[in-house]
Amino acid sequence: MSVDLISLTQLKTELANHHAKLVAVSKTKPVTDILKVYETGHKLFGENYVQELTDKYKVLPKDIEWNFIGHLQSNKVKIIAPFISLIHGVDSLNLLKEIDKHALKNNRVINCLMQVHIAEEESKFGFSFDECLQVFNSGELKNFKNVNVCGLMGMATFTDDTFQLKKEFHTLQNLYTQLNTKQYGLTILSMGMTSDYKIALECGSNMVRIGSAIFGERNKQ
Ligand SMILES: *Cc1c(COP(=O)(O)O)cnc(C)c1O
Numbered sequence: 001m002s003v004d005l006i007s008l009t010q011l012k013t014e015l016a017n018h019h020a021k022l023v024a025v026s027k028t029k030p031v032t033d034i035l036k037v038y039e040t041g042h043k044l045f046g047e048n049y050v051q052e053l054t055d056k057y058k059v060l061p062k063d064i065e066w067n068f069i070g071h072l073q074s075n076k077v078k079i080i081a082p083f084i085s086l087i088h089g090v091d092s093l094n095l096l097k098e099i100d101k102h103a104l105k106n107n108r109v110i111n112c113l114m115q116v117h118i119a120e121e122e123s124k125f126g127f128s129f130d131e132c133l134q135v136f137n138s139g140e141l142k143n144f145k146n147v148n149v150c151g152l153m154g155m156a157t158f159t160d161d162t163f164q165l166k167k168e169f170h171t172l173q174n175l176y177t178q179l180n181t182k183q184y185g186l187t188i189l190s191m192g193m194t195s196d197y198k199i200a201l202e203c204g205s206n207m208v209r210i211g212s213a214i215f216g217e218r219n220k221q
Contacts, residue, residue, distance in 0.1 A: 003036045008214050012042075015208065018201045023067050023190075025211030028219040031056055037214065038064065046088070046209050050076040057083055069153075069209055071125050074098040082106050088153040088190055088209070089115045091125045093135065096144055103146035110146065113153040113190055116175060118168040120157045129175055136184055151188025151207075152176050156196055165196050169203035176204070 008024075015022050023046040026034050034045060034056065043063060047053035048070030057066060065085040072080075072087060074095055080087075081102035090096055090112045103110040114135070117126035127135065132152070135141065141149050154172040156165050169191055176189045192200025192208035200208060212218065 002216055003033050004214060004216065005036065005040060008037065008040065008042070011210065011213060015201075018206070020201055020205055021207045023069065023207060023209045024214050025069065025193075025209050026056070026215060027052065027070075027211065029211075029215045030219075031059055033215055034060060034064075046211075050079050054079055067209075078102045078105075081108075081110065084110060086111045086113065086150075086188075088113045089125060090149075091115045091127060093140065096141075096147055096149075100144040100146045108146065109148050111148045111150050113151045113188060114149060116152055116154045116172055118154040118156060118171050120164075126154065129171060132175060133178070136179055136182070149184075149186075151186045151190060152179075153188075153190035155193070156191070156200075158195075160195070162199060165199045166203060169196075169200050169205070173204040 012022060021044065023044050024037055024042060025046040027048045038061060044065045046067040046069040053066060053068065066083060067086045067088060068080060068084055069088045071089055072095060077098045087099060087110060096112065099110055099112060114132055115126035116132050117128055152172060152175060156168040172191055176186060180186055188207050189205050190207040190209065191205040194210050194213040197208040197210060
């Protein structure tokens with residue numbers, strides 16, 4: 001399977017109607033595929049693995065906005081700190097502290113999303129609803145001068161049960177709304193992938209992370 005530019009165009013129209021941004025998830029895909037999408041004018045790409053992202057960053061055009069969407073280990077923050085534009089999966093204050101430290105070293109402010117655990121599955125990382133609320137309300141985020149926590153990210157359960165998906169996305173939407181009622185100034189609600197993005201959009205997502213609908217099925221690692 002290769003890049004599906006027709007789907008990409010349709011997807012972009014659909015997302016524009018919802019004022020949502022597209023992160024084109026290019027993990028496991030070769031740079032030639034990324035360039036095909038880039039040449040349509042798309043600049044926002046998401047990757048899950050630090051080494052793969054760094055290798056691609058080195059050879060691809062420098063105006064690409066790279067988003068890290070995977071699980072980030074603290075000891076790897078320094079590798080992506082010089083160039084990463086948004087980190088979606090912040091799931092601990094410790095990680096945030098590390099991002100802050102390396103952002104400072106690079107004289108930048110790094111945009112971050114707090115990952116919230118909304119799925120039923122145990123394996124998915126993230127703060128619980130209450131923990132996340134607590135982190136914001138504690139005022140601790142102010143200590144991190146070189147990170148800008150600008151939104152929330154969540155992954156729903158891997159299911160085709162629409163009711164369940166809606167319930168999970170609504171939970172995250174509620175948290176986002178609650179936090180903004182308290183003027184935390186969040187602007188990004190990152191939820192929805194190939195299989196569930198339509199439901200995520202209905203639930204207020206303004207950033208979807210889509211891989212297979214654009215690039216075809218994932219290649220083996
Ligand atoms: C891989 C991945 C995606 C994209 O998944 P598709 O089903 O290919 O659209 C989105 N978000 C995260 C966190 C991912 O790891």
